[in-house]
Amino acid sequence: MKLTLKIWRQAGPDAAGQLVTYPVEGISEDMSFLEMLDVLNEELIGKGEEPVAFDSDCREGICGMCSLMINGQAHGPEVTTTCQLHMRSFSDGDVITIEPWRAEAFPLVRDLIVDRSAFDRVIQAGGYISVNTGAAVEANNIQVQKHKADRAFDAATCIGCGACVAACPNASGMLFLGAKITHLGELPQGQAERDSRVVKMLNQHDAEDFGGCQNLGECAAACPKGIPLDVINQLNRDFMKAKR
Amino acid sequence: MPELIDNLYSLGEPIQDTKAPGGPIDQKWTTAKFENKLVNPANRRKLSIIIVGTGLAGASAAATLGEAGYHVKSFCYQDSPRRAHSIAAQGGINAAKNYNDDGDSTYRLFYDTVKGGDYRSREDNVYRLAEVSTNIIDQCVAQGVPFARDYGGLLDNRSFGGVQVARTFYAAGQTGQQLLIGAYQAMERQVAAGTVTQFTRHEMLEVIIVGGVARGIVARDMVTGEIETHTADAVVLASGGYGNVFYLSTNAMGCNVTASWRAHRKGALFGNPCYTQIHPTCIPVAGDYQSKLTLMSESLRNDGRIWVPKKREDCEKDPRDIPEEDRDYYLERIYPAFGNLVPRDIASRQAKNMCDEGRGVGPQVGDFRRGVYLDFADALSRMSRHEIDAKYGNLFDMYERITGEDPRVVPMRIYPAVHYTMGGLWVDYDLQTTIPGLYAVGESNFSDHGANRLGASSLMQCLADGYFVLPNTIRNYLAGGPFEPVADDAPEVQEAVASVTSRIDALLTVNGERTVDSFHKELGHIMWEYCGMERTDAGLRKAIDLIRSLREEFWRNVRVLGSAETLNQSLEKAGRVADFLELGELMCIDALHRTESCGGHFRAESQTEDGEALRDDEKFAYVAAWEFTGGDRGPLEPPVLHKEDLVYKFIELKQRSYK
Numbered sequence: 080m081k082l083t084l085k086i087w088r089q090a091g092p093d094a095a096g097q098l099v100t101y102p103v104e105g106i107s108e109d110m111s112f113l114e115m116l117d118v119l120n121e122e123l124i125g126k127g128e129e130p131v132a133f134d135s136d137c138r139e140g141i142c143g144m145c146s147l148m149i150n151g152q153a154h155g156p157e158v159t160t161t162c163q164l165h166m167r168s169f170s171d172g173d174v175i176t177i178e179p180w181r182a183e184a185f186p187l188v189r190d191l192i193v194d195r196s197a198f199d200r201v202i203q204a205g206g207y208i209s210v211n212t213g214a215a216v217e218a219n220n221i222q223v224q225k226h227k228a229d230r231a232f233d234a235a236t237c238i239g240c241g242a243c244v245a246a247c248p249n250a251s252g253m254l255f256l257g258a259k260i261t262h263l264g265e266l267p268q269g270q271a272e273r274d275s276r277v278v279k280m281l282n283q284h285d286a287e288d289f290g291g292c293q294n295l296g297e298c299a300a301a302c303p304k305g306i307p308l309d310v311i312n313q314l315n316r317d318f319m320k321a322k323r
Numbered sequence: 324m325p326e327l328i329d330n331l332y333s334l335g336e337p338i339q340d341t342k343a344p345g346g347p348i349d350q351k352w353t354t355a356k357f358e359n360k361l362v363n364p365a366n367r368r369k370l371s372i373i374i375v376g377t378g379l380a381g382a383s384a385a386a387t388l389g390e391a392g393y394h395v396k397s398f399c400y401q402d403s404p405r406r407a408h409s410i411a412a413q414g415g416i417n418a419a420k421n422y423n424d425d426g427d428s429t430y431r432l433f434y435d436t437v438k439g440g441d442y443r444s445r446e447d448n449v450y451r452l453a454e455v456s457t458n459i460i461d462q463c464v465a466q467g468v469p470f471a472r473d474y475g476g477l478l479d480n481r482s483f484g485g486v487q488v489a490r491t492f493y494a495a496g497q498t499g500q501q502l503l504i505g506a507y508q509a510m511e512r513q514v515a516a517g518t519v520t521q522f523t524r525h526e527m528l529e530v531i532i533v534g535g536v537a538r539g540i541v542a543r544d545m546v547t548g549e550i551e552t553h554t555a556d557a558v559v560l561a562s563g564g565y566g567n568v569f570y571l572s573t574n575a576m577g578c579n580v581t582a583s584w585r586a587h588r589k590g591a592l593f594g595n596p597c598y599t600q601i602h603p604t605c606i607p608v609a610g611d612y613q614s615k616l617t618l619m620s621e622s623l624r625n626d627g628r629i630w631v632p633k634k635r636e637d638c639e640k641d642p643r644d645i646p647e648e649d650r651d652y653y654l655e656r657i658y659p660a661f662g663n664l665v666p667r668d669i670a671s672r673q674a675k676n677m678c679d680e681g682r683g684v685g686p687q688v689g690d691f692r693r694g695v696y697l698d699f700a701d702a703l704s705r706m707s708r709h710e711i712d713a714k715y716g717n718l719f720d721m722y723e724r725i726t727g728e729d730p731r732v733v734p735m736r737i738y739p740a741v742h743y744t745m746g747g748l749w750v751d752y753d754l755q756t757t758i759p760g761l762y763a764v765g766e767s768n769f770s771d772h773g774a775n776r777l778g779a780s781s782l783m784q785c786l787a788d789g790y791f792v793l794p795n796t797i798r799n800y801l802a803g804g805p806f807e808p809v810a811d812d813a814p815e816v817q818e819a820v821a822s823v824t825s826r827i828d829a830l831l832t833v834n835g836e837r838t839v840d841s842f843h844k845e846l847g848h849i850m851w852e853y854c855g856m857e858r859t860d861a862g863l864r865k866a867i868d869l870i871r872s873l874r875e876e877f878w879r880n881v882r883v884l885g886s887a888e889t890l891n892q893s894l895e896k897a898g899r900v901a902d903f904l905e906l907g908e909l910m911c912i913d914a915l916h917r918t919e920s921c922g923g924h925f926r927a928e929s930q931t932e933d934g935e936a937l938r939d940d941e942k943f944a945y946v947a948a949w950e951f952t953g954g955d956r957g958p959l960e961p962p963v964l965h966k967e968d969l970v971y972k973f974i975e976l977k978q979r980s981y982k
Binding site for chain 1: 383386387390401402403404405406407408410411420422458460461462463464465466467469470471472473474475476477478494495497500501504507508509511512514515521523546573575576577609610612613614615617618686721724725726727790791794838840841882884885889890892893
């Protein structure tokens with residue numbers, strides 16, 4: 080198929096950026112979206128133009144490194160990561176606009192690459208259970224009710240890609256934060272630090288310039304891993320309890 | 324000048340001492356932990372350690388050494404430590420907990436791992452791995468890793484290939500992700516505590532050696548392009564495997580050999596480079612544009628039947644129109660006892676044989692169709708759609724997303740793909756390379772899996788190394804410190820920086836005609852054809868010639884645009900491919916010299932009457948540890964082979980049979 084790509088090009092954080100139009104041909108519907116960009120980049124290098132910079136690593140939907148706003152949707156039209164989006168989701172002649180994640184907390188690095196280190200700092204603020212190596216008790220001394228273990232797991236499947244932030248009109252990181260609060264809060268091991276964790280992580284979230292949550296639900300709709308919106312309710316409940 | 328063998332390599336001194344303590348095998352690790360010197364908590368604050376890589380081995384080591392009080396600097400090329408490719412591991416992690424009382428034990432896990440490795444691993448290391456396996460589960464549970472549980476709230480287990488007990492702990496099909504997030508969180512806790520400093524989007528490009536010992540690294544800030552020097556009292560490489568030498572593999576796009584290869588070039592021996600694992604059930608290549616291969620869990624072989632058409636002319640037909648009598652269920656035909664459940668290497672090799680005969684299916688890429696059917700029609704007639712989906716629904720959906728075909732309707736197509744590299748930097752019992760002060764953990768070392776790795780063992784090894792082994796061995800070295808500080812203008816540092824910058828300059832100034840990816844693809848094609856599932860004397864010799872001329876062309880004709888002072892992904896790739904072009908030659912030399920077949924290394928000249936891998940224990944029961952001798956951006960000097968004899972005191976060597 081033939082496509083027209085409009086891609087955000089920006090040489091660096093302080094440079095001016097613009098959408099640049101690139102026609103591409105011979106795109107197979109079996110290509111992944113990122114393979115389509117690989118094809119474009121090979122052509123650009125052949126013509127002596129610098130390739131488009133974009134992030135990707137595992138290309139199997141689990142590492143969370145890939146991103147991209149595709150026609151205004153985080154990770155594009157399907158509920159999956161960009162690396163798992165395939166060209167059969169598009170049609171011959173389509174115009175596709177490709178932009179980076181846009182959020183105050185994710186400053187642009189180059190072209191389609193942004194800096195998501197704010198997520199690391201939110202985790203550093205308390206997204207863990209404090210147990211030194213060697214200090215653990217025998218694993219089966221800790222029993223976890225199956226439904227709680229399952230909910231913890233579902234929340235823990237967050238890949239930290241940032242689609243929730245990119246999709247949110249407020250660029251809020253609450254779904255990411257709520258997922259971690261729910262993961263650790265559902266487990267008996269996570270109780271000792273439950274109150275302090277939510278307060279510290281939320282403070283860091285705000286300090287990173289993520290926006291507030293208005294329960295619009297765009298985040299959960301865009302999440303490639305289907306993290307449910309109720310993790311934000313959990314976050315709010317835990318926060319209210321901690322502040323009491 | 325030592326005598327050249329085959330005009331390719333020479334023989335050096337054998338390796339006599341692996342530094343393992345004496346005594347009964349089940350006492351060795353206890354002895355080592357006691358005899359290794361201690362560093363008191365006050366002194367730990369004066370000592371620094373660099374760790375390259377943040378996968379399971381690197382992140383767990385950083386967390387543990389940070390908790391102990393050392394200063395740790397952690398490096399990764401991704402934008403966050405949580406992205407490291409351990410995250411993609413699906414199946415599970417083995418541990419000899421014996422929660423099911425089905426006869427498991429440390430000794431049985433040790434035995435299974437040595438046997439699974441086709442008797443080419445070191446007994447002492449593997450026993451220790453089995454011994455600490457149970458501690459890993461305890462640690463991960465305490466951290467909040469949400470392993471699967473039963474309705475009683477206790478941990479659930481499943482069984483995995485090549486063993487008869489259920490010892491695999493898992494978190495749905497995302498065990499690697501959950502373990503890595505656990506290790507990452509433990510590491511981030513230490514970042515907050517100030518013991519670990521993390522450097523993301525940094526790539527190690529050289530190791531700094533002062534007075535014969537490792538004292539730091541040269542790294543490139545991939546955002547600003549700045550070349551930085553980082554010095555420390557010890558350096559740990561946790562930089563993963565080198566499967567991407569094949570271009571297409573199940574590895575992440577960025578996985579590379581550069582950290583290990585730079586260390587190898589500076590004197591660290593490289594162990595068993597030719598041992599690679601090819602996984603039989605991956606989604607086949609769809610076209611020349613393909614950038615990576617995706618694994619489909621091996622569990623599919625429990626209910627799917629593998630076949631190809633009997634007649635070549637049927638290969639283009641809709642498989643549903645091919646009648647039963649025209650189908651060749653070749654694994655069931657050749658191996659009636661094990662059928663579709665033969666081990667990974669056999670299933671892989673037979674798929675290749677079928678396609679080489681021209682009976683492959685799916686799109687033609689190059690000269691052949693590279694795919695075989697994995698058919699669930701029988702299973703669907705036996706089980707309800709609901710039952711099938713409960714078992715395989717997520718895998719079917721993943722397959723459909725990638726190929727556009729529903730395996731419930733059309734047979735799935737699969738083909739083998741490079742998955743894991745058992746070879747890596749040679750290490751002693753302490754996980755120290757042949758450069759003092761330089762350690763290698765996880766997939767980057769060669770130590771525990773011999774010639775073939777069993778399922779659910781890579782996660783176990785990475786976390787064993789990082790949480791429990793390295794922290795207890797590196798202290799024996801660090802007790803001799805703190806060492807004399809290394810000045811930024813020391814000649815050794817300056818020389819390392821100069822070698823990095825001149826190499827970057829060289830890559831940017833060739834300004835040739837071909838892209839980096841085109842070289843990488845061609846190298847991958849050579850490796851896959853001649854150093855892949857089946858290797859022959861003639862093929863390997865041909866591959867060595869092809870790689871040499873490709874490397875020559877690379878440095879004459881590669882095109883890398885942009886500058887060194889910005890984020891430049893072509894430049895990053897170019898450096899990695901340059902190193903793969905050197906590694907590929909060594910892999911072929913290693914594969915050529917090892918004229919036996921063992922595990923993942925199948926030499927066509929060495930097989931049983933039934934076509935199984937035939938070991939030669941008389942000649943080859945050793946680790947091949949290769950020494951780099953020189954050459955840069957062109958011909959390499961012949962490497963020197965050092966042999967470490969493998970002595971089996973506890974386990975008897977046997978020939979595998981799956982008929």
